[in-house]
Amino acid sequence: MAWHEEGSALVQDYEFGDFAGAIRFVNEVARLAEAKGHHPDILIHGWNKVRLTLSTHTSGTVTDLDRGLAADIDDL
Numbered sequence: 158m159a160w161h162e163e164g165s166a167l168v169q170d171y172e173f174g175d176f177a178g179a180i181r182f183v184n185e186v187a188r189l190a191e192a193k194g195h196h197p198d199i200l201i202h203g204w205n206k207v208r209l210t211l212s213t214h215t216s217g218t219v220t221d222l223d224r225g226l227a228a229d230i231d232d233l
């Protein structure tokens with residue numbers, strides 16, 4: 158999977174083996190976001206799927222803060 162632009166945001170979709178796997182991933186992302194002070198929109202759907210949407214609230218655009226968080230999420 159890869160990040161792609163949707164509107165003025167970076168988006169990536171994930172699928173896990175089960176709901177617990179999706180929640181574990183979301184918790185890892187949450188810890189990362191808290192540490193960086195920069196947060197994605199997180200959608201948990203379809204039992205085992207997660208959609209992360211990244212944009213910078215203050216500008217309404219994709220900034221290096223988003224690109225940096227995306228790269229760190231890829232390293233999880």
Ligand SMILES: C[C@H](O)[C@H](O)[C@H]1CNC2=NC(N)=NC(=O)C2=N1
Pocket residue numbers: 194195196197211212213214215216
């Ligand atoms: C006060 C707090 O640090 C700010 O509101 C942070 C929180 N997390 C954030 N996350 C994102 N994606 N964009 C922001 O502009 C932003 N601002």
